[in-house]
Amino acid sequence: MTMPYGNFQLEIYLAGLRGEVPRYPVDAESLERKAEQVLPPWIWSYVAGGCGDEHTQRVNVSAFTKWGIVPRMCVGAEERDLSVEMFGMTLPNPLFLAPIGVIGICSQDFHGDLAVARAAEATGVAAVQSTLSMDPVEDTGAIHQQTPGLFQLYMPKDRELALSFVRRAEKAGYKGIVVTLDTWTPGWRPRDLNTSNFPQLRGMCISNYLTDENFLNKLAKPPAEDPQAAALMWALIFGKSVTWDDLEWLRSVTDMPIVPKGICHPDDARRALDLGVDGIYCSNHGGRQANGGLSALELLPDVVAAAGDKPVLFDSGVRSGSDVIKALALGATAVGLGRTYAYALAVGGEDALVHHIRSMLAEADLLMAIDGYKSIADLRRDGAIRRAI
Numbered sequence: 001m002t003m004p005y006g007n008f009q010l011e012i013y014l015a016g017l018r019g020e021v022p023r024y025p026v027d028a029e030s031l032e033r034k035a036e037q038v039l040p041p042w043i044w045s046y047v048a049g050g051c052g053d054e055h056t057q058r059v060n061v062s063a064f065t066k067w068g069i070v071p072r073m074c075v076g077a078e079e080r081d082l083s084v085e086m087f088g089m090t091l092p093n094p095l096f097l098a099p100i101g102v103i104g105i106c107s108q109d110f111h112g113d114l115a116v117a118r119a120a121e122a123t124g125v126a127a128v129q130s131t132l133s134m135d136p137v138e139d140t141g142a143i144h145q146q147t148p149g150l151f152q153l154y155m156p157k158d159r160e161l162a163l164s165f166v167r168r169a170e171k172a173g174y175k176g177i178v179v180t181l182d183t184w185t186p187g188w189r190p191r192d193l194n195t196s197n198f199p200q201l202r203g204m205c206i207s208n209y210l211t212d213e214n215f216l217n218k219l220a221k222p223p224a225e226d227p228q229a230a231a232l233m234w235a236l237i238f239g240k241s242v243t244w245d246d247l248e249w250l251r252s253v254t255d256m257p258i259v260p261k262g263i264c265h266p267d268d269a270r271r272a273l274d275l276g277v278d279g280i281y282c283s284n285h286g287g288r289q290a291n292g293g294l295s296a297l298e299l300l301p302d303v304v305a306a307a308g309d310k311p312v313l314f315d316s317g318v319r320s321g322s323d324v325i326k327a328l329a330l331g332a333t334a335v336g337l338g339r340t341y342a343y344a345l346a347v348g349g350e351d352a353l354v355h356h357i358r359s360m361l362a363e364a365d366l367l368m369a370i371d372g373y374k375s376i377a378d379l380r381r382d383g384a385i386r387r388a389i
């Protein structure tokens with residue numbers, strides 16, 4: 001039998017008896033402060049920043065304070081089952097790592113994508129690897145063995161290249177495609193605009209393109225000889241404004257589960273499901289894309305209702321294990337960490353990333369234990385979550 005996730009706190013307290021305190025903070029706020037100290041300003045600004053005055057980014061986080069789990073006593077929740085079923089797989093827990101296109105450069109060795117895959121293996125937490133990575137899909141895919149990896153597709157303007165990315169993800173052993181709908185052009189991000197900072201234009205995190213014949217054939221010279229031209233070609237073909245026809249096409253070319261990311265309206269969820277997608281990913285990209293003002297959490301319950309029995313992945317604003325539980329109680333099937341795990345990676349590499357994931361799982365598990373919820377199905381019972389006054 002595997003140890004309950006909550007036992008991580010006992011591990012920490014027992015180590016304390018030997019005079020050891022944790023090398024990394026257990027909470028996201030302290031991690032964020034440390035990450036700001038260690039990251040170069042251009043990476044910090046890109047990760048921490050969002051769209052406009054960052055109102056949406058902030059309400060994504062504060063929305064969680066408007067909900068609370070109702071404690072139930074005498075339930076005997078000494079053992080909890082956090083497992084979930086998704087796309088024909090049973091996962092030991094409902095946490096996953098959301099795609100972060102610059103995760104590669106958040107680790108000091110610039111191989112953060114590999115560290116994410118290894119941390120996923122070490123913790124049983126699924127990871128969604130971005131199209132934008134320092135290491136290509138073949139290398140990350142080779143690490144995902146016991147714990148599934150999903151490949152996040154930014155649909156390029158060129159269909160041949162899109163198809164090639166899908167085929168490469170299939171071959172690399174990925175278990176599904178997350179197709180991001182809200183980022184065919186970057187949002188208006190003042191922190192980065194004020195410093196003219198866009199890592200991909202400097203040739204960062206575009207290894208999947210630079211290792212693809214379809215892309216290389218478009219270049220007059222190899223990227224090693226003219227990296228600037230390669231980066232500009234990337235900018236030209238990066239973003240297709242995905243339409244329902246494109247989703248239909250994607251459905252027709254792969255048997256892998258498809259999950260559209262960025263769906264926040266129930267009608268969009270229904271339309272995507274009608275086209276045969278396998279799940280819905282409710283997210284507003286952490287407030288990086290549109291400063292529209294509504295938190296993703298507020299929009300989650302309607303999307304869940306529209307999705308019926310299909311899984312709903314959720315991210316945007318998750319900062320603690322309690323947030324994870326609240327999103328599950330509001331109907332999410334799986335809950336994604338975003339910026340917080342980028343900060344962990346920056347602070348202490350793979351080791352800190354594993355510590356962060358274990359901290360999140362422990363807090364989530366202990367909330368269920370103390371509030372008397374033995375399973376995620378219990379959390380979804382009527383009355384388990386209430387709007388705070």
Ligand SMILES: Cc1cc2nc3c(=O)[nH]c(=O)nc-3n(C[C@H](O)[C@H](O)[C@H](O)COP(=O)(O)O)c2cc1C
Pocket residue numbers: 046047048060098099100101102130131132152180261283284285286287288315316317318337338339340
């Ligand atoms: C620096 C950064 C890069 C991101 N890159 C991608 C990406 O490549 N693909 C994608 O679908 N989402 C990307 N996202 C969005 C995340 O997947 C996720 O939706 C978001 O981080 C959730 O918000 P939170 O970090 O505030 O919790 C990125 C987010 C950040 C912070």
